[in-house]
Amino acid sequence: MLSRTADHLYWMSRYTERAENTARMLSVAYETAMLPQAIHDAHRGWQSVLSISELIPAFKAQYPVVDRESVLQFMVTDEANPSSIFACLKAARENARAVRGALTTESWETQNQTWLALQRNYSQDAWQKDPAQFFEWVKYRSHLWRGVSLGTMLKDEALHFVRLGTFVERADNTARLLDVKFHSIERDYHGMPRGRALMNFDFYHWSALLRSVSAFEVYRKVYRDVITPERVAELLMLRADMPRSLLASMHEVVKNLDRVSNDHSQETQRKAGRLLADLQYGRIDEILTTGLHAYLTQFLDRVNDLGSGISRDFLLPS
Secondary structure, rough: OHHHHHHHHHHHHHHHHHHHHHHHHHHHHHHOOEEEEOOOHHHHHHHHHHOOOOHHHHOOOOOOOOOHHHHHHHHOOOOOOOOOOOHHHHHHHHHHHHOHHHHOHHHHHHHHHHHHHHHHHHOOOOOOOOOHHHHHHHHHHHHHHHHHHHHOOOOOHHHHHHHHHHHHHHHHHHHHHHHHHHOOOOOOOOOOOOOOOOHHHHHHHHHHHHHOOOOOHHHHHOOOOOOHHHHHHHHHHOOOOOOOOOHHHHHHHHHHHHHOOOOOOHHHHHHHHHHHHHOOOOOOHHHHHOOHHHHHHHHHHHHHHHHHHHHHOOOOOO
C-alpha cells in the first residue's frame, strides 16, 4: 500500500478515536460537576480534563479561568485545539476524503454525515443546550463508523491500518486517563496498605473513571465487590477481556502490525511485542510496588516511540 494512503487511513482512525475519547472525558466531568462538592474539587475535575491531553498551557494562553464553560468551549469547538471534538472530526473527515477509494461507500458516508451534522450543531450552538446528549452522540457516531468499517471493508491492509490507528490512540488515552486520575490522589500511587478501611475510597472518583471507559458494569461483573483503586488499575491495564484496557489495545496493535509488516518494520514490531509481553505477564502488585505513575509514564513514552516507528516504517515522512 502507498504510504500516503496508509497515512490517511491511520490518522483518520486516530482522530475519530480521539474525538470519542474527548467526549468520554467531558461527559464524565460534566456529570460529576453536578454532584455536591467543594469548589476546589470541581475546579480540579475540569483541570484534569486538560491534564489528560497535556493542554493546560494552551488553555491558559486563551482563557483566564479553568471553569466548566471555558473548558467545554476549548475542548468541543476550539479549532485551534487539535484535541477538540470539532478539530478531531474535521481532521478525520479530511483524511477520509483523501482516500475515498480505499473506503467502502458506507464507511465514507458515515464519516461525512458525522461532519455535516457536527457543523450544524456548531453553527447553531445546539450542543450547548444539552452537552451530555451531544457527548453521547459523538460516542455513538464513533461506534457507528467503527462498526460500519468492520462490517463492510475488505480485511486487507487498508482495514489493518485503520485498526492500528484506533488502538494506538486508545492505548495512549487509557494510560493518560489512569495516570491523571491516580496522580490526583497521591504523587505516585503504590497501593493501599492492607487493612485500611474501604470507606476511605471515594466511590464517585473511581466510578467516574470506570464510566469514562464504559467499564463500570464490567467491573461489577468481574469483581462483584466494592470499587478499589488496585482493581480499577488491574482492570484497565492487565485484563485482556476489557475492550479498552492497555493489554487489549496492545494485543490489537501487535496483531495489525504483523499483518502490514514490511522489510523495515522489524524493530517497531519488536518494541510492540515487548510492550505487549510486559502487560501480558505483569502483575498489578508488582506494578504498584514500583509506583503506578512511574509505570504509566514509561508506558506513554514507549507508545509514543512506537507511534514514531509506525510513522517511519509505513507512513508519510514527517
